[in-house]
Amino acid sequence: MCGRVTLVADREKVENYFEIPFEGWAGERYDQLFPLYNGAPTHYLPVLLQEEERKLDLLQWGLVPFWAKDRKIGYKLINASVETVAEKPSFRNAFKKRRCLIAVDGYYEWVLKNGKKVPFRIVPEDGSLFALCGLSESWTDPKSGKELRTFTIVTMPAADSISHLHHRMPFAILPGDFENWLQGELSEKDLQKLTDEAAVRFSKAYRVSTEVNAVRNNHEGLLKPVEEESSGPLFDQ
DNA sequence: CCAGACGTTGTT
DNA sequence: GTCTGG
DNA sequence: CCAGACGTTGTT
DNA sequence: GTCTGG
Numbered sequence: 585m586c587g588r589v590t591l592v593a594d595r596e597k598v599e600n601y602f603e604i605p606f607e608g609w610a611g612e613r614y615d616q617l618f619p620l621y622n623g624a625p626t627h628y629l630p631v632l633l634q635e636e637e638r639k640l641d642l643l644q645w646g647l648v649p650f651w652a653k654d655r656k657i658g659y660k661l662i663n664a665s666v667e668t669v670a671e672k673p674s675f676r677n678a679f680k681k682r683r684c685l686i687a688v689d690g691y692y693e694w695v696l697k698n699g700k701k702v703p704f705r706i707v708p709e710d711g712s713l714f715a716l717c718g719l720s721e722s723w724t725d726p727k728s729g730k731e732l733r734t735f736t737i738v739t740m741p742a743a744d745s746i747s748h749l750h751h752r753m754p755f756a757i758l759p760g761d762f763e764n765w766l767q768g769e770l771s772e773k774d775l776q777k778l779t780d781e782a783a784v785r786f787s788k789a790y791r792v793s794t795e796v797n798a799v800r801n802n803h804e805g806l807l808k809p810v811e812e813e814s815s816g817p818l819f820d821q
Numbered sequence: 822c823c824a825g826a827c828g829t830t831g832t833t
Numbered sequence: 834g835t836c837t838g839g
Numbered sequence: 840c841c842a843g844a845c846g847t848t849g850t851t
Numbered sequence: 852g853t854c855t856g857g
Contacts, residue, residue, distance in 0.1 A: 585829065585830060585831095585840075586840080587829095587830090587840025587841080588840045588841080589840095622857095624840065624841080624856090624857050625840070625856090625857070626856070626857055627857070647828095649827075649834085650834080651827090651834045651835085652827090656854085656855075657827075657828085659854085659855065659856075660827095660828050660829075661827090661828055661829085662828085662829080662840075663828080663829055663830085663840095664828080664829085665828085665829070668828095672827075672828075673826080673827045673834085673835060673836065674826095674827050674828065675827095675828085676835095677834085691840095692840075693840085694840070694841080696831095701840095701841075703840095703841095736828090739829080739830095750830090751830095751831095752829085752830075796841090797840090797841055797842075798841070798842060798857095799840090799841070799842075799856085799857045800842090800857080
């Protein structure tokens with residue numbers, strides 16, 4: 585699945601990738617929030633939105649549907665399965681009207697080894713960005729009256745190249761398909777075609793420090809590859 | 822009718 | 834808001 | 840996703 | 852065990 589990400593790219597790289605500048609406030613904010621070595625649910629990430637116009641903005645991870653009584657549900661809705669996203673009550677409205685793309689340049693997966701959670705970082709083979717398919721929502725807090733803008737990341741079955749880490753992965757597409765995801769009619773067949781072409785299959789993975797487990801850690805060292813432990817049969821369960 | 826859920830993942 | 838379950 | 844809290848009262 | 856917070 586996809587529950588922790590990195591975004592190290594500078595603002596210009598993201599703007600160039602999506603061919604659009606950030607909304608006014610988001611541009612300066614970007615420079616404060618990134619590089620992000622340990623991005624978690626509730627954090628802000630760059631999101632390409634297709635409203636009346638196309639916009640590049642910063643939204644918070646963890647979808648809060650407009651009907652929610654409080655924002656807690658967002659802790660659960662960090663991923664949406666592509667197989668069911670069109671039907672689920674929490675997602676179907678956003679799937680119809682508010683599909684979006686999230687920019688990251690890596691994400692983390694954990695593998696249980698000898699009872700320890702060992703993190704790996706998955707990156708695009710060409711070192712560019714991932715554009716992750718997502719859904720966005722806008723929710724108004726009934727207590728404060730403040731608007732909260734959130735998103736969820738769509739997942740799909742893992743590609744062979746990373747299936748040894750997990751059986752799910754984020755649904756990532758290349759620029760040629762951005763238009764289809766954002767504005768297309770998206771019949772089941774179209775969606776199938778998009779998932780078949782999902783770019784993330786061209787990704788590679790490497791082990792990183794368990795420092796990444798704690799969200800409070802956020803420094804360049806988290807990206808550094810860590811040697812695989814030479815655990816012989818003696819250490820295996 | 823009203824009440825309660827609305828999600829994914831991994832593990833048992 | 835909308836659907837399911839009771 | 841993982842880590843960390845999980846509680847109330849009264850006082851500083 | 853389960854929920855909240857980041």
